[in-house]
Amino acid sequence: MTRHIAFFVFPDFQLLDLSGPLAAFQVAGETLPEAYRLSVASEDGGEVRSSSGIGVTTQAACASGLDTLIVVGGRGVHSSVSASTVVPLLTALAATARRIAGVCTGAFLLAAGGLLDWRRATTHWRYAARLQTAYPAVQVDADKIFVRDGLIWTSAGITAGIDLALALIEDDLGAAIAKAVAREMVVYYRRPGGQSQFSTLLDLTPPSARINRALSFARDHLSEPLPVDRLAEAARLSPRQFGRAFVTETGQTPAKAVERLRAETARPLVEDSREPLEAIARATGFVDPERMRQGFIRTFGQPPQALRRAARAFRARDVA
Amino acid sequence: MTRHIAFFVFPDFQLLDLSGPLAAFQVAGETLPEAYRLSVASEDGGEVRSSSGIGVTTQAACASGLDTLIVVGGRGVHSSVSASTVVPLLTALAATARRIAGVCTGAFLLAAGGLLDWRRATTHWRYAARLQTAYPAVQVDADKIFVRDGLIWTSAGITAGIDLALALIEDDLGAAIAKAVAREMVVYYRRPGGQSQFSTLLDLTPPSARINRALSFARDHLSEPLPVDRLAEAARLSPRQFGRAFVTETGQTPAKAVERLRAETARPLVEDSREPLEAIARATGFVDPERMRQGFIRTFGQPPQALRRAARAFRARDVA
Structure with a gap:
């Protein structure tokens, strides 16, 4: 069974929010061919520039046959939340996906669509209080590397997207493959402590x-x-x-x-x-x-x- | 003083070898504007596809005003080593840079140009023995996350490029800024243990x-x-x-x-x-x-x- 994992990006996204989880799924797919099909989507398709200046080629978002929708974060997220079209599009996409995830400040786009209401969620430590204030119905846990609440998963900032991807891979393919992916990427399979260790x-x-x-x-x-x-x-x-x-x-x-x-x-x-x-x-x-x-x-x-x-x-x- | 950090990529490079260190320098530049100018170079310029399928726009490699040359790794590295033109180009670039680094299997390109001869170096744990056999004059240390030998730095696989970038930033701007970058990226500033913990x-x-x-x-x-x-x-x-x-x-x-x-x-x-x-x-x-x-x-x-x-x-x- 091939699972279609679609990443959603927007102008000024954080490239590492995309490339970290993407590499994890890619390595899993090298271990177990056919396990995953990966795509990068945006509102209109075409080239979307990350905040690093590097552009990425995307397809226009399309909901058919989606297994997992992963919304990345980055400094452009707030303009995307304010845009009139992005949140409704994401909400429609999310309705057809089996599983939804937010990396870093990607949680703001999910929260704006009401997808995190009455759910536990996390985001980058620097923005946790802001997420809680803007969306009081979300139960923000500022100290987690990632949080799963039912079929919705969210992660702490930037590199925590890799931890999140490893957890999704474990959920799909078991712990042995997730561990092998972590070893290949030279990343900890089980990070000790919460994300509060990174903030002051x-x-x-x-x-x-x-x-x-x-x-x-x-x-x-x-x-x-x-x-x-x-x-x-x-x-x-x-x-x-x-x-x-x-x-x-x-x-x-x-x-x-x-x-x-x-x-x-x-x-x-x-x-x-x-x-x-x-x-x-x-x-x-x-x-x-x-x-x-x-x-x-x-x-x-x-x-x-x-x-x-x-x-x-x-x-x-x-x-x- | 603005330091020009140039990343060198080739067809089928590992996107995370590039985007991890790139994000670290980008965050450092947000803390200290003008600290860094970042560019991505390849042999001929234009779009270069990573092994994840995502392409990146690059400039043709040019040696003028380079501070640091960072050669990334990935499964395409072995074809690049075999190509007749890449190694001489990199060697010429390296000759003008103040500092040279290899991420993951990027070390093979540096070793092919003789840049690691009689130096200590590391690479992805899976390829350490192969590097040692192919280039006996290199002193390969398979258990390090990164190694500095004079002005040449090398790192272990994939995410270890971020640890390497944090060390370069510490070298340039001091430990306080490097620590702040690590916190922002939610990545450990000091990873415990060597990379042998990731292999078996x-x-x-x-x-x-x-x-x-x-x-x-x-x-x-x-x-x-x-x-x-x-x-x-x-x-x-x-x-x-x-x-x-x-x-x-x-x-x-x-x-x-x-x-x-x-x-x-x-x-x-x-x-x-x-x-x-x-x-x-x-x-x-x-x-x-x-x-x-x-x-x-x-x-x-x-x-x-x-x-x-x-x-x-x-x-x-x-x-x-």
Whole structure:
């Protein structure tokens, strides 16, 4: 059975959102010929330029015989959402596909068509709060590499499209072939941790001045206990108002954000200094190494020891 | 200062070898405008088709003002090596560039021009032994994600081109910008472990019957001690002949290969069973958990506990 996988692109799409998953399906097709037929579609067909300047030849979108529709992302996605014709076209295409996926900010096009309503979904960490605000019916999970909700799959930013494609291939052809594809591409089959390891609190969609005040206060008093009351006071809000505003603006609870600030502050000390983990845990408010270990696993998917080891290996890498 | 980064492609190149590094430089250029000028070159210019079927518009290669020449890989590389004109053209281009890089099997084109002679280099794990045999003057290191030797950089397969690009960006613009680019692309800034974690001994360029006999013998007697003498006997060679033939055919010593066979056998038990690590270490000939831990770190860049944890998290991932 040959599955037709169609990628949908638009002007100023991110080339890697397309070429990463495309390479995964292509390698799977080399292992199991006839498994996939791949095509690249756009609204009108013809050459579509990616944001890198490289153009790609596309066919006009056509819904017949589609197995999977994969909507890529990229900085042009917002103009495509605003265009009057793209979302209805995609919605019509999606109605005929067995399975639908969004890579990176491709989720905005799916959300605009209502395809993500009442579903769990993810997108690039930098745009997760914006997706949640613009489409409140979507259950955005900002910490996932990819999310499957029924027949709709979404992924985090750019290279996470490869992880998503591996999961689709596993779903179609089993884990053994998906693993072989990952090995061939020299990409991890199972990435540890969520995508929050790639962002920092400072990179999130700029929060309001009040939330920023609370975050700076936390940063300045990191080694002390930081209960919600103290942060709310710094933000000059009631604890209840503060909690609600914080989640809306950052996509996480204050307690989780404090843990993340601690982990982000501790990480360079763990990786680049010879400071004992005990002292780092104290200085960053984790109090003891065990709590720091748990915070690191939740934030980065790896304990401090593993990150220290990897950093040491990286510094000793083979450079002349 | 704007650096001109030129990618060299040929018919049937791997699109991801180009688009991965290209996206990294593009994101760096968004952070620091004017940092880079990017171009895609080929022998004659015009449209060049990648092995995915997607064509890319290229310019005829021209050496003026080049900072970095990046030669991509892909299944068309061997025809390009055989063509009479490509290698001399690349050698001429390389002579004017400040810095030269090869992604994946792009190393074969650099090696054919003598550019890797007496230098350390790497390539896709599947082709490392072939590169070593075809170009004995190259010091091939089959276990690296990327290698720098002076002004010549080479990377492992496909997605490793992104790791290579991050290293070039770090070299140009410092670690802070390279880290920001990695975060934006949702890709690890420092990948743990070497590329041997992606291959298995069975995937290597098919070794001779003798070496295969030794490998099967090792697989069948994994829980027992496996000194070189025993393996050489299985291969019906003297220990000396055996050691030499083994390194030539597999790119690693018999002792390292036995460790890897043990680690590859133990890994699914660690990840997918609830077997105590102690019992797994015994069954696979690591004898005790500490030796297994060290073997795992050398092979996969991560200890058994971390892989078991990641696998558990992956199984519990957010799927409906």
